[in-house]
Amino acid sequence: MVPKKEIATHKLTIYDVAREANVGVGTVSRVLNNHPSVTPQTRQRVLDVAARLNYQPHTYAQRLAKRQSETISAIIPFFTNYFFIEILQGVQDRISQLGYDLVLYGVNNLDQVEGYVSRALQRGRVDGILLFSMKLPEKVILRLKETNVPVVLVDTISPYFDSISVANFDGAYAATTHLIELGRLPVGMVNAPLVSTPAVERLQGYKHALETHGVEYSDDLVKTGYSTKQDGFNREAGYEAMVDFIKMGENMPKAFFISSDIQAMGAIAALSENELRVPDDIAIVGFDDIELARHLKLTTMRQPMYQMGILAVDRVVTRMSNTNLEILHTTFSPTLIVRESCGALRNSDGTREPSPRVTPSSEGSLR
Amino acid sequence: MVPKKEIATHKLTIYDVAREANVGVGTVSRVLNNHPSVTPQTRQRVLDVAARLNYQPHTYAQRLAKRQSETISAIIPFFTNYFFIEILQGVQDRISQLGYDLVLYGVNNLDQVEGYVSRALQRGRVDGILLFSMKLPEKVILRLKETNVPVVLVDTISPYFDSISVANFDGAYAATTHLIELGRLPVGMVNAPLVSTPAVERLQGYKHALETHGVEYSDDLVKTGYSTKQDGFNREAGYEAMVDFIKMGENMPKAFFISSDIQAMGAIAALSENELRVPDDIAIVGFDDIELARHLKLTTMRQPMYQMGILAVDRVVTRMSNTNLEILHTTFSPTLIVRESCGALRNSDGTREPSPRVTPSSEGSLR
DNA sequence: CCCAGCTTTGGAAGTGCTTCCAAAAGATGC
DNA sequence: GCATCTTTTGGAAGCACTTCCAAAGCTGGG
Numbered sequence: 001m002v003p004k005k006e007i008a009t010h011k012l013t014i015y016d017v018a019r020e021a022n023v024g025v026g027t028v029s030r031v032l033n034n035h036p037s038v039t040p041q042t043r044q045r046v047l048d049v050a051a052r053l054n055y056q057p058h059t060y061a062q063r064l065a066k067r068q069s070e071t072i073s074a075i076i077p078f079f080t081n082y083f084f085i086e087i088l089q090g091v092q093d094r095i096s097q098l099g100y101d102l103v104l105y106g107v108n109n110l111d112q113v114e115g116y117v118s119r120a121l122q123r124g125r126v127d128g129i130l131l132f133s134m135k136l137p138e139k140v141i142l143r144l145k146e147t148n149v150p151v152v153l154v155d156t157i158s159p160y161f162d163s164i165s166v167a168n169f170d171g172a173y174a175a176t177t178h179l180i181e182l183g184r185l186p187v188g189m190v191n192a193p194l195v196s197t198p199a200v201e202r203l204q205g206y207k208h209a210l211e212t213h214g215v216e217y218s219d220d221l222v223k224t225g226y227s228t229k230q231d232g233f234n235r236e237a238g239y240e241a242m243v244d245f246i247k248m249g250e251n252m253p254k255a256f257f258i259s260s261d262i263q264a265m266g267a268i269a270a271l272s273e274n275e276l277r278v279p280d281d282i283a284i285v286g287f288d289d290i291e292l293a294r295h296l297k298l299t300t301m302r303q304p305m306y307q308m309g310i311l312a313v314d315r316v317v318t319r320m321s322n323t324n325l326e327i328l329h330t331t332f333s334p335t336l337i338v339r340e341s342c343g344a345l346r347n348s349d350g351t352r353e354p355s356p357r358v359t360p361s362s363e364g365s366l367r
Numbered sequence: 368m369v370p371k372k373e374i375a376t377h378k379l380t381i382y383d384v385a386r387e388a389n390v391g392v393g394t395v396s397r398v399l400n401n402h403p404s405v406t407p408q409t410r411q412r413v414l415d416v417a418a419r420l421n422y423q424p425h426t427y428a429q430r431l432a433k434r435q436s437e438t439i440s441a442i443i444p445f446f447t448n449y450f451f452i453e454i455l456q457g458v459q460d461r462i463s464q465l466g467y468d469l470v471l472y473g474v475n476n477l478d479q480v481e482g483y484v485s486r487a488l489q490r491g492r493v494d495g496i497l498l499f500s501m502k503l504p505e506k507v508i509l510r511l512k513e514t515n516v517p518v519v520l521v522d523t524i525s526p527y528f529d530s531i532s533v534a535n536f537d538g539a540y541a542a543t544t545h546l547i548e549l550g551r552l553p554v555g556m557v558n559a560p561l562v563s564t565p566a567v568e569r570l571q572g573y574k575h576a577l578e579t580h581g582v583e584y585s586d587d588l589v590k591t592g593y594s595t596k597q598d599g600f601n602r603e604a605g606y607e608a609m610v611d612f613i614k615m616g617e618n619m620p621k622a623f624f625i626s627s628d629i630q631a632m633g634a635i636a637a638l639s640e641n642e643l644r645v646p647d648d649i650a651i652v653g654f655d656d657i658e659l660a661r662h663l664k665l666t667t668m669r670q671p672m673y674q675m676g677i678l679a680v681d682r683v684v685t686r687m688s689n690t691n692l693e694i695l696h697t698t699f700s701p702t703l704i705v706r707e708s709c710g711a712l713r714n715s716d717g718t719r720e721p722s723p724r725v726t727p728s729s730e731g732s733l734r
Numbered sequence: 735c736c737c738a739g740c741t742t743t744g745g746a747a748g749t750g751c752t753t754c755c756a757a758a759a760g761a762t763g764c
Numbered sequence: 765g766c767a768t769c770t771t772t773t774g775g776a777a778g779c780a781c782t783t784c785c786a787a788a789g790c791t792g793g794g
Contacts, residue, residue: 013779013780013781014780015780024743024744025745025780025781025782026745026746026782027742027743027744029782029783030743030782032781033782037741038742038743039741039742056485056488056489056490057780058489058491058779059490059491060436060491060492060779060780060781061427061491061749061780061782062781063749063781064425064427064749064779064781065748065749065782066782066783069427071470085452089473092471092472096472096483102471103468103470104459104469104471106456106460106463116463122426123423123424123750124425124749125427269662292659295633295636380749380750381750382750385774391774392751392774392775393773393774393775393776394773394774396751396752397752397753397772397773400752404771404772404773405772406773409772424750424751425749425750427750428779430779431749431750431751431779431780432751432778433752433753434779490780491779491780736794737792738793738794739791740790740791741788742789743786744787745783745784746783747782748781748782748784749779749780749782751778752778754776755774755775755776755777756773756774756776757772757773757774757775758773758774759770760770760771760772761770762769764767
């Protein structure tokens, strides 16, 4: 005589389900984990009971027993940054598709990174770590290496870990070339301080474009803002740099490759405050293609951020199950998105956007 | 004779530490949890050993034994939305200050909510849930209620849960009044569809302002866009609504209260495409004060988003330790931030911002 | 009908912690 | 020095699962 208590007293364990379904706990566990060796009838019986009792397995007990966390953590530089947000969308979508949890650490300065990494490294806590554009302290690299947790770097490179990034050099080259070909000379550049890899590479790409096209380079063609937050990839810095350019008066360049869209936004503000019109007086090409760029009708180099997020997750998951893979660096090529700020469209219908932003299909399963 | 093996074989448990320090596991546990009844000497000895072995407790074992997860989950409508991102900053900062984990679920449509809530509700998984501006299906409310997990609603209200929100009515009233007082009549409104509470309340506040100031209301003073994502609080919707207004020609209002900054952005784009200048021809006041608003020099109603995030976390934590608190609804009053788009500053130095954005102190401990 | 060889099942042992209880060690007072 | 309290300590039991092993149940061939 088995008494059927429906009292969902909240303490319901796998034993309760087992008793109620007249099976052993092992069987319940197998059913819940889709283990094949259970007869369909038994499986159904267990499933019914579980549903009736509204049984929910205790996640942490599972994780403890299974010795894996089904959690991936992402450590991102503070997420006021649109670029990261957009990558994060891809990350979050893929992670939840795979049934993992995303735990998020927002970092404001490099010092915090170490703390968060330690945190993430607590045994069993996470199965994998995504690290966004940070130059890691040597110390952190060591710890990461020795614990052997799968790590994927996004928007940086290190010889020790997998990485997903964008071809900064090529992008800068393409952007600059576009401007040169439009005849908007001289072409200047608003860059971020050379503390970050993207800034360095984009500068090189820019210079290379000048060189290739026989345009002379000089140091006053490149300026950087003073505001250093986000490694200098922020609106104020763009504003400041452009103000400096404007001070050059007649000698100021007629076109600019700007190392991020957000800086471009600041730069454009500076221009408009000085009665300089984009693209009529000054042509602009940005970098990133954050959502804002569309709104601003900014010509820019698109980074497939959403895709990068997806890929980062896939990569970390692959490495989880296959521990000694070769280290792999994936590089996306940015593509030029021509909108209005470069002036290329001046004679066409100004609203048209050559290649529309990739939007999710309406099934909504992908996002 | 205790052999000292330094071999960090990754499987190091509390028993290893105990053996090595010549104490019982209970003592090690107490040390690690700052339990008072351990002598300073013993504590130090344990700490030394733990450090030497580089011992990391197993998070999930702790959570299982302690019967709490030290995790708070946030379910947010897809985070392409700047408003949520800014709240999330506060949430994330406070959560990590308190040593909790943040697990993030991004939701794209209401159907997903149920799934994620179930997920979050798995016993022991989270200690509290933050739900961002979603009208919850009755079903979900029930489940949430019966499991008795602390829930805090942000940017919505429900009689069943704590909530943090903003005085939409008052904000809309203030914004509209500001425009009326500037003499920019008639004042129209770009709203979102009345499916969400904020849209409803803001409309009421707007109407009330007209009424109070003896300005007549008519239905063609309010328009809504067609794009429905984000409940209509998106750039395209703002653009569309404004295009409709522009079709009115001469009769179009001379000023607009727009129910979100992001819609204001679209609206301004529509205006500028039609050679209408802001604020010279048309005055605009937005709502939210997302970071973008500053860039756009948009006059707007500021919601203290960062603070709201902080508070939401605090509230959920309080409720965690004190289970049967009264249900509390906290309402912030939005404040008017006068920038250029309303035209109030037309004769002053255009750049000045009356009340600068609250930024973290440089200690950086708060963010 | 019996036995070998599967498949399915039960349940003990293991996962790595916390906590409770009782015992040991120290204080205190007389 | 001893009895009594109070601190401090060790370690068993418990947390809620998974997994492994052995036992039970089937299947079909002889």
